[in-house]
Amino acid sequence: MKKKSATIITLLIVLSLSAAIFIAYMFSMWKKDKASIAEDLSSSMKPVITIGSKSFTEQYLLTKMTGILLRENGFAVKEIIFKGSTSIRSAIEAGVIDQYWDYPNTAIPFYHHKSVIIDANEAFRTVAEEDKKIGLHWLPMTTEINNTWTLLIKKDLKEQYGIKTISDLSKYAKEQKPLNMATNSEFLIRGDGMEQFQKVYKLDIPRENIIVSDTKLFAQAVKESRVQAAVGFASDGRIKAYGLVELEDDRHFFPPYNPAPVVTTRILNQHPQVETLLTGLSQKIDHDKFMSFLYKADVLHEDVTELARQYLIDSGLIKKK
Numbered sequence: 001m002k003k004k005s006a007t008i009i010t011l012l013i014v015l016s017l018s019a020a021i022f023i024a025y026m027f028s029m030w031k032k033d034k035a036s037i038a039e040d041l042s043s044s045m046k047p048v049i050t051i052g053s054k055s056f057t058e059q060y061l062l063t064k065m066t067g068i069l070l071r072e073n074g075f076a077v078k079e080i081i082f083k084g085s086t087s088i089r090s091a092i093e094a095g096v097i098d099q100y101w102d103y104p105n106t107a108i109p110f111y112h113h114k115s116v117i118i119d120a121n122e123a124f125r126t127v128a129e130e131d132k133k134i135g136l137h138w139l140p141m142t143t144e145i146n147n148t149w150t151l152l153i154k155k156d157l158k159e160q161y162g163i164k165t166i167s168d169l170s171k172y173a174k175e176q177k178p179l180n181m182a183t184n185s186e187f188l189i190r191g192d193g194m195e196q197f198q199k200v201y202k203l204d205i206p207r208e209n210i211i212v213s214d215t216k217l218f219a220q221a222v223k224e225s226r227v228q229a230a231v232g233f234a235s236d237g238r239i240k241a242y243g244l245v246e247l248e249d250d251r252h253f254f255p256p257y258n259p260a261p262v263v264t265t266r267i268l269n270q271h272p273q274v275e276t277l278l279t280g281l282s283q284k285i286d287h288d289k290f291m292s293f294l295y296k297a298d299v300l301h302e303d304v305t306e307l308a309r310q311y312l313i314d315s316g317l318i319k320k321k
Helices: 002-045 057-072 085-093 104-110 120-132 155-161 166-175 185-189 194-200 215-223 265-270 273-283 287-298 304-314
Strands: 048-054 076-082 099-102 136-138 149-154 181-183 210-212 229-233 244-246 260-264
Touching: 048 057, 048 085, 057 076, 057 099, 057 273, 057 287, 057 304, 076 085, 085 099, 085 104, 099 104, 104 120, 120 136, 136 265, 149 155, 149 166, 149 215, 155 244, 181 215, 185 194, 185 210, 215 229, 215 244, 260 265, 260 273, 265 273, 287 304
Parallel strands: 048 076, 048 099, 181 210, 181 229
Antiparallel strands: 099 260, 136 260, 149 229, 149 244
């Protein structure tokens, strides 16, 4: 009888402990669910801004910096990556996105079908006035970054043939052999792109000798001698790392490409603080620092989101958590 009583007592203790553990577990789950619901509710109450990015590293970094800065200041942010200028411009005009970074000398020939403007400030004023008519607001651009096109060749080609300018390269192509050149699809088709470039520099590169490549592969194609030259971006962090040379644009074909935040007028009317935040971000961009971060992303393959957060912390725009 005593043995039976002891067994019953033991069973009751086990059941009590199990019940206590179950209750504790259910309470912790309830707390988690409550916190999750509160977080979801809080997020749903935040104003939403959808931002876009073109598909190259400078844009990724600028977009991530923008998104983090907006989130840290009470906004819910959605991010969309677009293949090129036409698609992202169509998206903001259609209201699919609310903000992105663009370049006056992309907008002038590509969207407004006018000649590029060599003076950076005049280019900015021109496009800002035009786009204001359709509800797009250009915030102050940074002159610290000039993501202009540039012509890249290997250092040994430069030294062997004394090539310092694009005109020198044109002469080399006529006297030595036709060039193989890489570029992206946008430069190939745009009005101020490959066709006009060849006319100005008297180049005659057969279409089959022009390799259309993803932007991030330009420098590598030259480095590996798959092409002798590439029309790439001056802000590419791989240029220096791969020991490539940027040729002097001696006929001043490539205009400046300084990035600026573009925001819909609707968003600025609803949330005036966005202008203050993004203008502050634009003013905090430093050429050497930004280029070093592009190098970390392109060459060292560091995470762009973490780089963007670190840049904002270093610049005093957000606090380290």
